[in-house]
Amino acid sequence: LAKTTQPISMDSYEGQEVNITCSHNNIATNDYITWYQQFPSQGPRFIIQGYKTKVTNEVASLFIPADRKSSTLSLPRVSLSDTAVYYCLVLPLTLGRLYFGRGTQLTVWP
Amino acid sequence: GAGVSQTPSNKVTEKGKYVELRCDPISGHTALYWYRQSLGQGPEFLIYFQGTGAADDSGLPNDRFFAVRPEGSVSTLKIQRTERGDSAVYLCASSLIKEGYTGELFFGEGSRLTVL
Numbered sequence: 289l290a291k292t293t294q295p296i297s298m299d300s301y302e303g304q305e306v307n308i309t310c311s312h313n314n315i316a317t318n319d320y321i322t323w324y325q326q327f328p329s330q331g332p333r334f335i336i337q338g339y340k341t342k343v344t345n346e347v348a349s350l351f352i353p354a355d356r357k358s359s360t361l362s363l364p365r366v367s368l369s370d371t372a373v374y375y376c377l378v379l380p381l382t383l384g385r386l387y388f389g390r391g392t393q394l395t396v397w398p
Numbered sequence: 399g400a401g402v403s404q405t406p407s408n409k410v411t412e413k414g415k416y417v418e419l420r421c422d423p424i425s426g427h428t429a430l431y432w433y434r435q436s437l438g439q440g441p442e443f444l445i446y447f448q449g450t451g452a453a454d455d456s457g458l459p460n461d462r463f464f465a466v467r468p469e470g471s472v473s474t475l476k477i478q479r480t481e482r483g484d485s486a487v488y489l490c491a492s493s494l495i496k497e498g499y500t501g502e503l504f505f506g507e508g509s510r511l512t513v514l
Contacts, residue, residue, distance in 0.1 A: 322502075324503075329507065329508075330505075330507055330508075331402075331441075331489045331490075331491065331505025331506055331507060331508055332441065332489075332503070332505055333505065334502035334503065334504075337502070373440075375440060381499040381500050382498050382499060382500070383500070384429070384446055384448070384453055384454055384495075384500055385431065385443050385446050385454050385457070386431075386443070386500075386503060387443060388433075388440035388441045388442075388443075389440050390438075390439060390440050391440050
């Protein structure tokens with residue numbers, strides 16, 4: 289499995305755009321990049337998934353450069369309710385199980 | 399129900415006791431996963447089922463942990479001779495698998511186990 293590295297914590301203010309970068313230098317050809325979000329006392333929740341270039345949904349955007357050795361989760365205009373832990377997962381979708389690292393604790397301040 | 403349901407939400411037990419944690423997945427989801435999460439850590443994979451069979455139990459820490467899913471729906475995680483180090487939040491998730499590809503995982507709110 290590709291090893292991922294992401295910041296342990298980040299701080300932002302309401303209304304700002306937040307970009308969380310995940311490094312995955314040994315990503316394999318059939319690996320996908322998936323991000324989950326976890327609020328306190330809840331299980332993780334799927335945010336977005338991509339293979340290359342850019343993916344956008346109603347919650348976030350995911351930017352993946354051509355070499356796929358990193359990816360950036362972008363949250364536009366964050367609010368206090370975006371305070372959560374964000375996990376970057378890199379693995380083949382045929383694997384079945386998902387491995388979570390420690391994630392990035394994002395704290396949004398008023 | 400609409401989401402993954404886990405019971406009990408909280409369980410306090412004494413060292414050495416036996417514990418069962420139940421997971422009711424989203425109807426129709428063929429895959430079911432168990433994770434456990436300690437404070438400040440990400441979820442740690444334990445086991446996953448495809449239908450009734452355990453497709454991967456490589457994350458179970460030792461033979462005190464066992465999980466079943468007899469009818470391919472509800473699953474029970476069983477922990478024998480509990481130890482203080484078993485204290486954690488146990489998370490269950492379910493997903494659809496189509497043509498071998500895993501869809502997004504839907505998690506329950508977890509069962510918090512405290513071993514005194």
